[in-house]
Amino acid sequence: MFAVDHAATALLIKRRYPSVSMVPLLVSVQAMELAWVGLNYLGVERTTTEPAVRSVADIHLSYMPFSHSVATAVAAALCAWLIVEKGLGRAALGRAIGIGIVSHLVLDLVTHAPDIAVWPGSPLPALGLGLYNRAPMWGFALEMVYGVFCWWMYRRSGSLLAVIVLGNLANVSLFSAAIPGPEQFLAGHPLAVVTLVLAQIVTTLALIGWLANSSDAPAEAVI
Template sequence: MFVGHYAAALAARAAEPRVPLWTYVLGCQAIDIAWSGLILAGVERASVDPSLPGSTLVLSHMPYTHSLPAAVLWSVAVGAGLMALLKLPRRAGVFIGLTVFSHWVLDFLVHRPDLPLLWNGPMVGLGLWNHPLPEEVLEMGLLALAGAAWGWRRGQEGQGWKPALAFLAFLLCLQVVPMLSPLGEGRLSLGGSPLVAYLVACVAAWMAEPTVAKPGVGRA
């Protein structure tokens, strides 16, 4: 699961428009941003097995980012932190937190059993990665549905469609690039390359929507 995570950001933006899009984009990948940092630091561990179908990642140790308790803590911390930093209403903070937690839920669908249900196990994951075509259909379907909801919200706000299409095209490029140039071994490749992609996506989201919705849109 890669760009499918951004579906949660677009859906949240459609449901609670008082939050900047880049904030949701940051939230939906906050767990993987932390994971990238811990991979670079050598705290969590991963490797690559080219013989695996679908994703070639072997995620051997990631209790601080991808265990269920860690996902809950990251969701609360990021939601509350951004709510306080950006002076957002409580409902907006809840939506940010839900966007963060959606990452673990979507990972559960596609990961092989490598997600710790507690800090160190048991390991869970439905393994859709082992079936690349259905996994790709799931990601693209989620992105299409959420993109349509986001487009509808932008229409309600009187915003143009070109920035939205440009951002969606950018996300599709993010999905294609790893297929053409798979991750290599080593911390820098495994942690650094994804981290750059996540941060560039935040910048692209800010460029697509540099301002938030007008006050009064959405519920309190």
């Protein structure tokens, strides 16, 4: 799933745990992606592209067993929960962070081509429902609806809705080979893909975190 919708997931978790501040929620929902960025820069995980990139189907997350495996996400969520709730006594924070980490796995499993290992080195077939490679415009529609749903559950400012809608629209060319876009310049430059994703992560986390706490939001917490 694209960065803006992972970030929007923090709004859902915030609604469930209103006492938890947005910062740990925002980091948790993108923890797997931030690990992927770091491991790609280090050369541990790999991304490849087709000779021409016309849509997300031409970008392959060809090796990411550590940042994006089912076992990694579940283990990281359990560790975070145990340390924060059982170790530090912050129950709501521990549960919210654990849910945030696992949310990334669930959303990626729905959208990705089958590229998510069950565990690093697993011989089992990789997982992913394959919207990105088989029905990318359905993926786009699903992401838009999901992002708006997160906003609707949080019921905050119009500017927050605008960021989510525009953040999804900004990616539309990546979902259709028929719509030209800047993705054509990513061909043969996998680290440019990584940098673009990192830029989207930072921008969307900052905007959603800022607007979720913005002054035009209702004063009372939504429970």
